[in-house]
Amino acid sequence: MPSRSDITYFGAGPALLPSEILEDAAGALLNYNATGLGSMDLPRTLRYPLQQTSRGILKAHFVSVAEHSQRSQLTADIINQAKADLASCLDIPDDYEILFMQGGGTGEFSATVYNFVSAWVARKHKEIFGDLGGDAADHPELMQQLKQTVDNDLKIDYLVTGGWSQKASAEAERLLGPKHVNIRSPRLLLRQRGVEFPAFPKSLEPRPDGTGPIVVADMSSNILTRKIPVQNFSAIFFGAQKNLGVTGITVVVIKKSFLPPATRQPPAGLMRDLGLPVPPIIFQYEAESRRNPSKQLQLDPS
Structure with a gap:
């Protein structure tokens, strides 16, 4: 897999993603959770003060669907998990x-x-x-x-x-x-x-x-x-x-x-x-x- 040097990026567009996250996503794009079809998993490590856990960090998963059916249970689970992670990160109330x-x-x-x-x-x-x-x-x-x-x-x-x-x-x-x-x-x-x-x-x-x-x-x-x-x-x-x-x-x-x-x-x-x-x-x-x-x-x- 191609590699890259660590950089500091101040562009106003899409944010810089950690290399290890992109490497994980590249593998998932080819074969997600051993299903034989691709999705893209982007776990984001979010640090305190945004959200504190016992380690002071929270890992949230934001996933996009590539080859899986939009009507599949797997896709529904991906979306529901993304919602749950976002609600946890932002302390979004139930209403x-x-x-x-x-x-x-x-x-x-x-x-x-x-x-x-x-x-x-x-x-x-x-x-x-x-x-x-x-x-x-x-x-x-x-x-x-x-x-x-x-x-x-x-x-x-x-x-x-x-x-x-x-x-x-x-x-x-x-x-x-x-x-x-x-x-x-x-x-x-x-x-x-x-x-x-x-x-x-x-x-x-x-x-x-x-x-x-x-x-x-x-x-x-x-x-x-x-x-x-x-x-x-x-x-x-x-x-x-x-x-x-x-x-x-x-x-x-x-x-x-x-x-x-x-x-x-x-x-x-x-x-x-x-x-x-x-x-x-x-x-x-x-x-x-x-x-x-x-x-x-x-x-x-x-």
């Missing part, structure tokens, strides 16, 4: 779901808008319509009230601290129009690179009863580098390639209260009637959460 998505962080700039606007509409629909059944069009006065609520109250706030959050806010404006997007971009921050909040803002923390603002964070650059208060976020997302493994998968950690049965996506027809975008199914968190774990690494949304 959060882990989704493996496609599209990278840029895809999540769209997906977060689609899904959380839909969740907001679902809650406003519940407030206005109550337990009334049937089509919303059957209640024109209530439908008009919902339209006015969307027109007057729907607003997404973006804290723009650099290039990526600027791209995220631009995508929200593209999907919703500038009327529904509020951008805060302090000049001092925009002159800097690598901005990171030193702590979670007190004003955004959830209330004791669990209510509070919907807060979403892109953590592609710093995930798994330290402890984070996952319970303060409605969702976090990050590309696997920075600190988790190889390029190809985007991870979303989302509070289950934004997924069925607590919150269901409004019908596509209702979203169109309100002048709001409908997500492609591959970006719909509800659809991903319903799918068999063995399909979550596949591009085909069937």
Whole structure:
């Protein structure tokens, strides 16, 4: 097997992987667990202060499927183990779901808008319509009230601290129009690179009863580098390639209260009637959460 010298790498793209990890992965790519088919095992050694064990380290396995069927039990086990390892590393509470998505962080700039606007509409629909059944069009006065609520109250706030959050806010404006997007971009921050909040803002923390603002964070650059208060976020997302493994998968950690049965996506027809975008199914968190774990690494949304 080819060898390489140890290097220190500061590239902004995929993270450097230890040589011994790549050697293990190369063997697994040819024959995984003596199955005769290939997968790629990427055990990552994570050191304190992120997670402490009796030895001060935690080894987590993040695996991608190569030749095995996406419908096989082996693939489902791989995905479930990866979720369990990630939940352990980040101390993710039980009331959060882990989704493996496609599209990278840029895809999540769209997906977060689609899904959380839909969740907001679902809650406003519940407030206005109550337990009334049937089509919303059957209640024109209530439908008009919902339209006015969307027109007057729907607003997404973006804290723009650099290039990526600027791209995220631009995508929200593209999907919703500038009327529904509020951008805060302090000049001092925009002159800097690598901005990171030193702590979670007190004003955004959830209330004791669990209510509070919907807060979403892109953590592609710093995930798994330290402890984070996952319970303060409605969702976090990050590309696997920075600190988790190889390029190809985007991870979303989302509070289950934004997924069925607590919150269901409004019908596509209702979203169109309100002048709001409908997500492609591959970006719909509800659809991903319903799918068999063995399909979550596949591009085909069937």
